[in-house]
Amino acid sequence: MSTLITSPHDGFSDDRLLAFALDLGDDAELVAALESSSLLEQRLAQMRGDISMVGDRLQTAVPVAGPDYGDPAAARWQRLHAFYLPATVSSGRRGPRRIGRLASIAAALAIFAVAVGVAVQQLPGSQSADTATESTRSVGGAVPAGAPADKGTAGLSYDGSTIALPQAEHFKTVVVARAGAVVQDLQSFAVLRVLKGRIADRISLVLRSGAAALPAGSLEVLYLRPLYSYDWAAEPDELGAGNSATPSPAGADVAVMPMPVSGYAMGGKDAYVQLVPDGVDISTLTAP
Amino acid sequence: MRRAQPEARAELFRRYAPQVRKILFLQGLCDDLDDAVQEVFLKVFRAKLPREETFLGWFYRVILNTGRDLGRRRKSRQGLMHRLITVAPPETAAPPAHELAQIGDPDLREALQSLGPEFREVVALRFFADLSLDEIARCLEVPTGTVKSRLHTAMARLRTSLVAAGGIL
Numbered sequence: 001m002s003t004l005i006t007s008p009h010d011g012f013s014d015d016r017l018l019a020f021a022l023d024l025g026d027d028a029e030l031v032a033a034l035e036s037s038s039l040l041e042q043r044l045a046q047m048r049g050d051i052s053m054v055g056d057r058l059q060t061a062v063p064v065a066g067p068d069y070g071d072p073a074a075a076r077w078q079r080l081h082a083f084y085l086p087a088t089v090s091s092g093r094r095g096p097r098r099i100g101r102l103a104s105i106a107a108a109l110a111i112f113a114v115a116v117g118v119a120v121q122q123l124p125g126s127q128s129a130d131t132a133t134e135s136t137r138s139v140g141g142a143v144p145a146g147a148p149a150d151k152g153t154a155g156l157s158y159d160g161s162t163i164a165l166p167q168a169e170h171f172k173t174v175v176v177a178r179a180g181a182v183v184q185d186l187q188s189f190a191v192l193r194v195l196k197g198r199i200a201d202r203i204s205l206v207l208r209s210g211a212a213a214l215p216a217g218s219l220e221v222l223y224l225r226p227l228y229s230y231d232w233a234a235e236p237d238e239l240g241a242g243n244s245a246t247p248s249p250a251g252a253d254v255a256v257m258p259m260p261v262s263g264y265a266m267g268g269k270d271a272y273v274q275l276v277p278d279g280v281d282i283s284t285l286t287a288p
Numbered sequence: 289m290r291r292a293q294p295e296a297r298a299e300l301f302r303r304y305a306p307q308v309r310k311i312l313f314l315q316g317l318c319d320d321l322d323d324a325v326q327e328v329f330l331k332v333f334r335a336k337l338p339r340e341e342t343f344l345g346w347f348y349r350v351i352l353n354t355g356r357d358l359g360r361r362r363k364s365r366q367g368l369m370h371r372l373i374t375v376a377p378p379e380t381a382a383p384p385a386h387e388l389a390q391i392g393d394p395d396l397r398e399a400l401q402s403l404g405p406e407f408r409e410v411v412a413l414r415f416f417a418d419l420s421l422d423e424i425a426r427c428l429e430v431p432t433g434t435v436k437s438r439l440h441t442a443m444a445r446l447r448t449s450l451v452a453a454g455g456i457l
Contacts (some may be wrong), residue, residue, distance in 0.1 A: 018444055024421070026437045054446050055415045059392045061400075062313045065306055072301040079326050083333040084298040193334050281294065282334070 010040050014047070082192045082240060082282060121249045139257070163280070165195070165221060167260065168287030171272075172225035173197030176282045179214040187213050187264070189222065195287035199264065203272050211263030214273060221285065222274040223260060297333055298384035305329070308417055310353040314412040315355035319362070322388055344428045348427040349418065352409055359405070399449035410435055430441060 012030055020027050022046060034041050061186040068074040072084055073204045174196040180188035205222070207213055214220060260274035276282060309325050317324045328351050338346045391397040400408060406428075413424045421439070425432040 015444060018447070019440055022439060022443060024440060028387070050447050051443060051452065054443065054450060055394050055452065057393060058311075058411065058415050061393050061396050062310045063392075070302045070305050072298040072305075076322055077301070077326060077329075078303065080333065084294040116414070141407075151430070200378050209341070210397070222335075275342060 010037055011121055012040060017030055017044055017047045018051075019046065042209075048099065079190065079192075086278075109224060127139075162286045163284050164286050164288065165274075166288060167198050167223065168226055171196070171223045172227055173222075174197050174224065175199055175222050176276065176285060176286045177203070177220055177222050179218045179220060181216055182207065182213045185209075188219070192219075193282055193285070195221075199224070203266070205264040205266050208263050208265060219276040221274040222277060223261070223274070226269055240266050297329075300332070301329055304347070305384060310408075310416040311348075311351050312355045312358075312410045314353055314408050315352070316359055316388055316408075317362070319351065320358075324354065324358050325329070325360065326381070345423065345426040347428070348413065348419070352427065373413070396449055396452040398447075398453075399446045402440055402449065407438050407445075410438040411442050411446075414439060 010033065012033065015235060016027065016030065022029055032038075034044065068076075071077075072080065165174065172195075175189075175191045175273060176193040176195065177189035177191045180190060181201075183186075183208045187207055188204050191199060191201050191203060203222075258275050258277070260272040262270050262272055264271040264273060276285070305325055308328050310320055312324045313321060314330070331350050331354060335350070337343065348369075362422065388397050388400050391400065409428065410424060413419045413427060419427065421432050421435050424439075425435045428435065
């Protein structure tokens with residue numbers, strides 16, 4: 001067993017030896033004394049051994065972790081999966097309700113695109129519909145000549161590393177969340193990223209009467225706490241085109257962000273949800 | 289803005305999760321250790337990353353701050369439970385567990401309990417993260433001299449306690 005030499009006759013206290021053994025500083029006097037004293041050398045070796053044993057005891061004090069502890073795909077790290085695993089298909093994701101919802105979104109987008117195209121072409125001296133659509137995109141930070149500077153009409157923009165959600169400016173809180181279970185008229189959401197505002201890690205939204213719940217597991221942008229009475233559908237010029245699609249980096253697949261839809265409420269106010277399609281990295285979503 | 293890519297995040301997790309766990313454990317988060325580790329990485333993945341040269345210092349600060357926050361919440365919960373028990377004691381009221389109660393080694397547990405959290409953090413960064421004194425100082429945002437002082441005090445107490453208990457062979 002180690003013994004503490006509390007009254008050394010060599011003039012070097014344990015504290016001093018400990019500081020030296022821990023490399024806390026130079027000690028020229030001690031170094032010189034070590035050359036001529038085997039007892040001192042022995043004490044220093046003992047001190048280093050004690051430090052090593054304390055370290056070993058600390059290491060073994062921590063309960064052993066399972067073999068899958070460092071595996072990011074392990075089930076125990078479910079809350080982290082959205083940050084590095086490809087989106088998984090939940091059991092309800094391809095169900096009839098999901099397909100119906102996607103069909104509704106596609107139909108809405110098609111109708112809206114036609115409406116915008118007709119409206120733009122009817123304007124005297126306006127650009128063509130194709131050009132107008134392009135003006136809603138800002139790829140690589142380049143804004144087409146003549147494009148309005150108003151960020152509200154810029155739609156979703158890709159600046160090389162981010163997908164901006166300009167609609168977020170109308171809301172106090174915008175988050176990316178994964179839909180959870182529905183209990184009566186409440187659906188829970190696990191917040192994965194807060195894009196704007198402050199909110200708890202888990203929230204529940206009230207499902208409006210007659211509205212269909214989102215499939216559990218789907219990834220959504222939630223627009224919460226509107227800053228004023230806001231009717232999404234009433235302002236297609238500002239929101240519709242921008243929500244129809246957002247470009248990915250040049251040459252890459254186009255990631256389509258569908259239109260936000262209502263159907264939920266939080267604190268008595270409308271809440272909007274927007275599906276994050278597979279392939280969209282949620283860390284690239286940003287809110288103004 | 290800098291954000292890690294998915295594979296980089298997974299690699300960061302793979303490399304550091306066991307170490308994060310040990311540091312949090314020594315901070316006293318013996319219960320819900322997995323939740324605490326997850327909380328750390330959620331913060332890291334959600335955050336805007338600092339420059340590469342300052343990343344590690346920032347990362348360890350996130351770990352320590354998360355551990356402190358969760359520790360405070362734990363104490364707050366325990367305080368509330370204690371008050372509730374005082375008002376309406378259940379038939380089998382157990383005293384609130386100490387934050388290091390799950391350390392099986394009784395001598396070490398007692399020795400660590402005698403150290404304040406600021407001392408245990410230095411020990412954790414030294415022995416679990418293998419950081420230099422200067423790196424620890426940057427993580428804790430204190431002078432290197434303070435780190436030296438805390439490490440010396442902590443190790444002296446741990447050594448003395450364990451030797452006195454006959455624990456160091």
